[in-house]
Amino acid sequence: MFIQAITLFPEMFASITEYGVTGRAYQQKIWQFAAINPRRFADNKLGYIDDRPFGGGVGMVMMAEPLLKSIDFAKQNISGSLKKTRVIYLSPQGVSLTHQKTVELSQLDNLILLCGRYEGVDERVLQSSVDEEISIGDFVVSGGELPAMILMDAVLRFVPNVLGEITSAEQDSFAGGLLDYPHYTRPAEFQGMTVPEVLTSGNHALIAEWRLKQSLRRTLMRRPDLLEKRDLLPQEIRLLAEIRAESNG
Numbered sequence: 704m705f706i707q708a709i710t711l712f713p714e715m716f717a718s719i720t721e722y723g724v725t726g727r728a729y730q731q732k733i734w735q736f737a738a739i740n741p742r743r744f745a746d747n748k749l750g751y752i753d754d755r756p757f758g759g760g761v762g763m764v765m766m767a768e769p770l771l772k773s774i775d776f777a778k779q780n781i782s783g784s785l786k787k788t789r790v791i792y793l794s795p796q797g798v799s800l801t802h803q804k805t806v807e808l809s810q811l812d813n814l815i816l817l818c819g820r821y822e823g824v825d826e827r828v829l830q831s832s833v834d835e836e837i838s839i840g841d842f843v844v845s846g847g848e849l850p851a852m853i854l855m856d857a858v859l860r861f862v863p864n865v866l867g868e869i870t871s872a873e874q875d876s877f878a879g880g881l882l883d884y885p886h887y888t889r890p891a892e893f894q895g896m897t898v899p900e901v902l903t904s905g906n907h908a909l910i911a912e913w914r915l916k917q918s919l920r921r922t923l924m925r926r927p928d929l930l931e932k933r934d935l936l937p938q939e940i941r942l943l944a945e946i947r948a949e950s951n952g
């Protein structure tokens with residue numbers, strides 16, 4: 704997968720190209736990245752790429768021309784077909800980034816991520832050149848770079864060979880539509896707190912059932928909305944009945 708970010712702060716993306724599983728996969732050329740700074744396409748010597756909003760109001764708006772030229776430049780960087788390419792603008796006005804959306808995006812060959820700053824970008828950029836607006840949540844951060852890196856990290860987990868063969872994105876909690884179960888490691892007792900006995904029993908069937916029950920309990924308590932959307936398996940129905948009986952007990 705080739706990901707390009709159109710951003711005023713290219714250096715920020717070292718966080719994802721130089722660290723962790725995404726950094727290792729980048730070094731191994733399992734995925735490729737390029738940052739494009741729209742200042743290079745400014746039509747003035749000072750590199751201005753923002754201007755005051757028509758209609759007045761606070762703040763500045765990113766001008767259309769440098770962004771459109773940046774998007775065109777990114778498209779020229781793509782060798783071969785543009786068929787599996789998507790231009791995405793990160794903004795609070797977008798559709799929510801979900802597990803399903805990350806799986807969908809991971810099937811593409813090229814992503815061009817437009818990272819806005821200030822009060823946003825000229826609407827004509829969105830109308831003419833952006834395929835999809837995506838939001839990482841109902842809150843506002845300083846710019847599109849961190850949302851872009853969150854999207855990249857979540858999508859790259861589904862790109863083959865990014866995660867070592869040991870871990871797999873399919874086992875991530877949201878992959879199964881439930882919240883994750885509790886995790887423990889040594890020592891077996893820490894500040895008087897012990898590890899659930901089943902986890903040291905060596906009985907893998909019991910351990911799997913305990914973990915599923917814990918995931919169901921957490922999901923029921925913290926995100927019951929996820930359960931409403933889910934087609935429950937017979938074992939899950941049984942375990943949920945046990946959980947409800949225990950909490951009423």
Ligand SMILES: Nc1nonc1C(=O)N1CCN(Cc2ccccn2)CC1
Pocket residue numbers: 793794795796819820821822823824837838839840841842843844845846847850
């Ligand atoms: N939440 C989010 N999920 O994706 N991006 C965000 C996010 O908060 N931001 C901060 C503001 N930026 C600039 C901006 C301001 C106003 C309208 C449109 N764009 C975009 C990125």
